[in-house]
Amino acid sequence: MSELDMPYVSLNEVQIKTLFKQAFLELLQERGDLFYDVLAEVIEDFALANAIREGESTNSIGRAEVFQILEGTT
Numbered sequence: 309m310s311e312l313d314m315p316y317v318s319l320n321e322v323q324i325k326t327l328f329k330q331a332f333l334e335l336l337q338e339r340g341d342l343f344y345d346v347l348a349e350v351i352e353d354f355a356l357a358n359a360i361r362e363g364e365s366t367n368s369i370g371r372a373e374v375f376q377i378l379e380g381t382t
Contacts, residue, residue, distance in 0.1 A: 319327070336343055
């Protein structure tokens with residue numbers, strides 16, 4: 309069957325939303341691991357962006373002080 313022989317299907321907005329929801333739920337059921345990985349990446353990106361914004365408004369410290377803090381010698 310060629311593309312020209314296929315019947316034309318018209319969907320309204322409600323039908324499209326319903327199909328999208330069904331497809332999304334099926335994706336979650338079958339490949340929840342992928343969804344989890346993507347969601348984890350998004351959360352990490354937001355956290356990193358927030359940390360960068362927060363860091364831009366604080367005072368800078370020297371390299372030696374950073375290593376003292378990391379080594380617990382302060």
